[in-house]
Amino acid sequence: MSTQKKYRTHIAVVASALALTGAVWGAAVLTRDDGGTPLAAGPGPRGGTSAQQDPANPAPVIPESIAHDAEAGGRTVNITIDDGPDPRWTPEVLDLLKENGVKAVFCMIGPQARAHPDLVKRVVAEGHKLCDHTMTHDTGMDKKPVAYQKRQILDAKKLIEEAAGGAKVEYYRAPGGAFTPDSRRIAAAAGMRPLGWNVDTKDFQKPGAAAIEATVRNELVNGPTILFHDGGGDRSQTVEALERVLPWLKEQGRPTGFPVRTRP
Helix, strand or coil: CCHHHHHHHHHHHHHHHHHHHHHHHHHHHHHECCCCCECCECCCHHHHECCCCCCCCCCCCCCCCCECCECCCCCCEEEEEEEECCCCCHHHHHHHHHHCCCCEEEEECHHHHHHCHHHHHHHHHCCCEEEECCCCCCCCHHHCCHHHHHHHHHHHHHHHHHHCCCCCEEEECCHHHCCCHHHHHHHHHCCCEEECCCEECCHHHCCCHHHHHHHHHHHHHHCCEEEEECCCCCCHHHHHHHHHHHHHHHHCCCCECCECCCCC
16 A cells, blocks of 8 residues: 555544544533533533433422322311402411411412512411412313413413512412313423312301301311312401311311322
């Protein structure tokens, strides 16, 4: 082989080796961070990679099924408060919860949350959880198109979280229980567990504080999640009933907690 031909062959081999090295290095950048942790492929920082995923702490999977149980199990009770926040009644409900050392889930209407961000922030600051109760409380939304359901749910979630200063909405409750497979799927995909109830106090009908209290006492055998309201009208009867119910629960050895989120 001539000297010139040998030289050309050597140059080709070197170039091929350099190209292979570059490809291997590039693949390493796409699949590992500086500490050797795998990174997901896709658009994002660090030369086309997405944000780092922590394999030790994966994002929780939220079931689409409707939750009725208490996360802590046992004799734990879930207090849930719907249709607020309301500037007249929500502060009174919060005061009672604080006096009795009770935590609750507040299922809020999007525009109400936007109108009263101070109350949303107080709910979060006092250790309660947030729940999406849609934009307009349309109890017929289960008969509406999927696109409508999606707007009702996701627009409300955005308004509530903005009012809360960034705290996450962890549950979704359909108005009047008008869940659909689509609405449950939309909520779960957005990180919100569909939330039902076991005891409907029917306080929105204003049957009297004694009747509301009696419903809780009689129907708690049905399950741990109790439905009250702090919005949508005069809630003086609800406040009066809570004054009696919360101490009674404590006397019965029924602590309060939060509904399940990640268990079926």
